[in-house]
């Protein structure tokens with residue numbers, strides 16, 4: 001393909017991903033508030049606009065116009081840069097996720113995937129994990145006790161869950177024999193969804209995904225009841241908002257990954273398959289909100305106990321068993 | 328097990344608390360029981376059920392207001408006599424005397440051989456809404472109303488006599504007050520004859 005057209009197309013795709021998913025992140029906050037409210041017999045946002053729909057807009061205006069406070073003792077350059085890392089890493093990771101199957105218009109195929117790499121899964125997970133630096137640096141640079149505690153908990157989280165994420169996904173990858181997300185998707189067309197072959201890996205990966213995106217029950221980085229707002233205590237305005245855009249985009253990535261790797265992805269790429277794909281993704285987003293309404297948080301020591309003493313051995317056993325079966 | 332027996336006349340039900348696990352294996356069993364057993368999934372089911380039932384308890388406040396019981400003690404009102412529309416207050420000064428926050432002030436003067444109240448004010452900044460004034464008033468003239476939305480631009484609002492007194496044209500809407508300080512509906516039955524002969 002002509003290089004110029006390629007660059008142009010890629011830029012358009014990047015812009016699309018950026019726009020769609022920052023808008024979706026905002027919309028998800030609204031959905032989250034509504035779903036949580038309904039589950040708790042409340043109504044949620046109701047005043048701004050019909051059914052409170054314009055609440056997102058109001059929140060946006062608030063975030064953009066709020067004073068950007070930088071504490072006197074904070075390490076300023078790091079404090080300023082930290083919130084940017086999370087959304088950047090999240091959006092970069094998104095370039096490796098096929099958000100829609102390829103579309104055939106005439107005899108040109110339009111590919112939604114931006115980076116079609118042979119190490120797709122590694123790329124996405126790796127870049128996503130970089131996002132963890134954001135709360136870590138923010139916590140250390142804020143010169144605030146709560147932030148520091150939040151930062152320390154980030155380190156715990158990173159140590160505990162990166163291992164499980166990697167190990168849990170290893171077993172299905174051994175079956176597929178490729179790190180390319182499209183290959184994983186195509187493998188499932190022939191062999192059925194990987195969740196039936198790898199149920200343990202599915203559960204482990206899902207749990208690890210919750211920790212990666214730091215959502216309930218593993219949101220100990222910003223556990224209101226214990227550490228005020230954790231790493232985000234000193235942040236206000238759009239800098240605070242960036243953390244949350246990053247968090248919600250990460251939620252989407254994890255949902256896409258789970259569906260792609262374990263639930264058949266977009267199958268053969270027909271229209272119906274595409275719709276099913278999106279519905280599955282939305283179900284996982286809903287699951288994030290659902291568990292948030294129902295489950296309590298875990299303590300940091302429980303988190304480490306859970307990962308190192310339960311989940312990691314399970315993942316290793318899973319790999320060994322899968323390995324024996326493959327051979 | 329928590330075997331504490333609670334004494335007393337009330338029917339307390341002691342919550343059963345299991346012994347805390349001490350060894351690692353017990354802890355592991357507890358986690359498995361809680362995560363794979365009922366607890367986590369019952370939680371999920373309960374919240375989903377509430378969402379599907381859509382049994383919302385929210386009161387959308389400025390549009391919907393919960394009814395107040397008549398004995399609620401909010402900003403005071405001065406009532407009028409239902410038939411003639413005259414002010415009930417006879418200027419006896421009992422309320423001024425009893426008020427523990429010392430926030431009622433009144434001025435009285437004589438008019439046609441009757442004592443009338445020309446000024447009557449309650450400093451709501453000091454009132455503790457104890458209700459003594461309503462209770463002591465022999466005429467059921469000063470009573471507690473149900474206005475609890477106290478935001479105002481000036482402290483003096485709600486406090487002056489004109490603000491509290493039922494306007495004469497709204498006399499029809501004034502109901503006999505049955506709240507704090509009013510005679511209870513079964514008062515006749517409660518009254519005992521004064522024993523005259525000892």
Ligand code: SF4
Nearest residue numbers: 426454455457458460
């Ligand atoms: S309610 Fe109590 S404090 Fe308030 S004016 Fe009456 S007697 Fe005084």
Ligand code: SF4
Nearest residue numbers: 416417419420422464
């Ligand atoms: S006690 Fe009642 S009648 Fe007497 S002055 Fe106060 S409001 Fe008037």
